[in-house]
């Protein structure tokens with residue numbers, strides 16, 4: 025069984041599974057400085073929208089944990105500086121900003137308490153967000169499982185599993201829940217160039233859980249659909265606009281176009297913390313562009329001329345009209361998404 029804590033708090037330190045080292049090494053980083061949390065997010069030692077949000081929340085706790093409990097002005101300034109710096113770590117996942125807002129709210133609400141108690145209130149909030157995230161994933165899983173046929177052949181992209189969340193996963197949570205409810209589930213995992221989250225993380229996580237999983241390169245998805253090897257596509261999300269447009273790992277948009285062409289349902293599983301109802305559509309979602317060397321190389325190996333130009337957006341936006349349903353902890357949202365989101369998702 026996949027039974028590892030992606031993120032946890034232990035005696036003044038944040039423990040994170042170092043996802044850059046999977047599947048070869050399963051090791052945890054012990055972090056006691058919020059700046060190291062920022063680096064872990066940027067280098068993708070922790071990644072996946074909900075997991076980044078949780079790391080951000082615990083980062084705020086770390087920022088104040090070792091401060092003396094006398095200098096109130098310095099305490100507040102440090103907490104606010106940490107929140108502002110963590111915000112700049114990666115731009116696309118809404119969960120980061122959402123989690124930091126929750127932490128800022130708890131900070132403001134408790135500011136008059138002794139600083140020792142403010143620290144405890146921040147820690148409790150980060151832990152609450154972690155527990156709540158796992159609960160949300162389980163609810164997403166239960167709602168999503170009902171959409172799948174009894175023999176489900178599911179294509180997924182990137183990693184929207186336990187490794188990308190507090191535990192259980194969003195897209196992979198749906199697969200777990202479907203299997204728990206007695207359905208037979210087979211999975212095709214796209215490798216997810218350039219950083220191979222599908223190959224390194226989803227294949228690892230699903231094999232640990234004894235799923236029937238087959239790894240394909242991203243360019244094989246069209247053929248797999250044409251050969252009728254899959255009857256559903258399920259992915260996660262990094263940010264969802266008010267009209268249902270979805271930003272997710274680069275390559276998601278291509279899969280949605282392919283699924284539409286082959287008349288295969290295309291589902292997006294995400295908690296309400298991923299929704300950005302202030303954005304009318306996906307055009308304003310900030311898309312992270314990452315270092316060119318990620319594309320020029322395969323692992324540590326250079327596979328292109330060292331000076332070739334590269335375009336490396338980490339995410340793309342799938343237009344809402346290509347999406348069959350959004351699976352949230354508040355239920356399955358169907359088109360028209362603008363109405364369903366306004367009804368079910370509170371900012």
Ligand code: MRU
Pocket residue numbers: 068071072073074117181182183184185188189193194195221259260261262272273274338
């Ligand atoms: O760049 P990453 O690995 O952080 O991208 C992750 C994804 O795109 C996931 O699909 C998304 O965050 C959802 S995770 C439940």
